[in-house]
């Protein structure tokens with residue numbers, strides 16, 4: 001029988017429900033919960049052994065197989081090409097991107113090693129679903145080893161337009177490697193279109209509707225916006241709304257309104273601009289001084305990559321400056337926390353807040369935006385202020401207040417509008433967004449992708 005085999009750099013840890021601060025692991029775990037399958041990838045550890053092995057653990061019905069990375073693999077593949085070159089470029093930050101041919105060679109080598117390990121674990125009928133920018137050449141490595149399985153690839157980040165992609169020297173090799181998959185999935189129509197444009201113009205591939213004629217066969221291209229377990233988020237946030245943590249949060253607020261943001265500490269998330277917008281609100285509308293608090297939860301991420309160390313210093317100094325200027329004996333305007341919370345706790349914080357402030361400069365989807373909406377009390381919902389550059393804006397534009405995260409004044413106005421929005425309008429907007437989230441939950445994401453991965457029916 002055919003099994004679903006998921007391959008991603010990040011695999012959820014054995015203790016399901018443990019703190020997890022990344023959307024890919026959260027999304028894949030939710031998608032696999034209802035189905036038997038195998039999930040293969042990195043165990044998150046640096047292990048200096050000449051002969052890395054595969055270890056197995058189970059999360060519910062899911063078998064997980066993981067392996068370590070050696071120090072040099074970690075440096076070249078994860079810290080180097082994946083997060084020092086591809087991540088910034090795919091988020092339109094070519095100023096933060098660098099290129100080193102040795103890192104690219106290391107990236108290819110890790111893909112080959114992982115493909116070799118996976119070969120021993122899969123049957124010939126298994127469907128392979130590969131995730132994210134770490135593993136672009138994975139299908140090509142598998143094909144070279146003789147694997148003929150159907151293979152689909154889903155990119156969780158944005159895919160940039162040609163002019164930006166071409167700043168990565170091996171751009172052509174990467175795009176050709178993408179054409180070894182049977183199906184390529186992107187978060188938004190715009191991302192899918194950017195890839196199709198590149199493949200047609202630069203690789204000269206003929207196109208038939210949503211399918212490219214690649215050198216090794218047809219490559220179907222589509223967009224599959226990742227969703228959440230909407231009902232589950234709703235019930236968890238309600239169940240936790242009377243927890244000790246929420247009581248502590250409310251005690252600290254003392255009836256003040258709460259603006260909340262949650263992001264991995266990443267330069268793509270637009271946190272400096274967001275802090276500045278909050279300060280602009282205090283400057284321009286004095287009535288809010290002492291009456292609104294902003295909580296930013298930002299667990300550290302990839303802290304051994306230079307761009308991340310820099311943004312951390314910048315945020316510390318910006319938050320310090322704003323709090324130094326505005327804090328009163330009984331009120332601290334920004335509470336900036338570099339720690340992760342369990343997801344259920346975050347959902348209960350969302351429900352206790354009046355505004356979800358989600359303003360990335362660029363983001364593949366941003367699951368926090370969707371979780372914020374689903375976590376609200378439908379009778380008295382908070383308002384989502386959302387960047388137009390988050391993938392989630394394609395679906396939530398009619399219910400959220402959409403902002404340009406580079407426009408500090410406009411973001412301050414949006415906060416004012418959100419804090420002051422009448423109940424009737426908040427309910428209408430929330431209802432609208434909930435319909436969208438229920439119609440495109442994580443189940444639809446998985447089912448649409450896997451249906452499209454099936455081979456086309458052969459005419460009798």
Ligand SMILES: O=P(O)(O)OC[C@H]1O[C@H](O[C@H]2O[C@H](CO)[C@@H](O)[C@H](O)[C@H]2O)[C@H](O)[C@@H](O)[C@@H]1O
Nearest residue numbers: 010022023024132156157226363364365366367
């Ligand atoms: O694995 P890490 O290096 O610790 O980083 C965490 C994950 O970050 C990124 O998540 C993306 O996927 C989300 C779900 O589709 C999406 O909402 C978000 O916009 C993306 O940024 C990254 O793409 C993952 O590979 C990482 O595991």
Ligand SMILES: O=c1ccn([C@@H]2O[C@H](COP(=O)(O)OP(=O)(O)O)[C@@H](O)[C@H]2O)c(=O)[nH]1
Nearest residue numbers: 020021022023026264340341343366367368
């Ligand atoms: O302290 C934290 C911070 C984040 N998250 C979860 O991590 C995911 C972040 O996904 P998102 O798509 O917003 O961004 P990413 O970090 O993947 O770029 C969401 O499900 C959050 O609820 C969490 O569980 N604990």
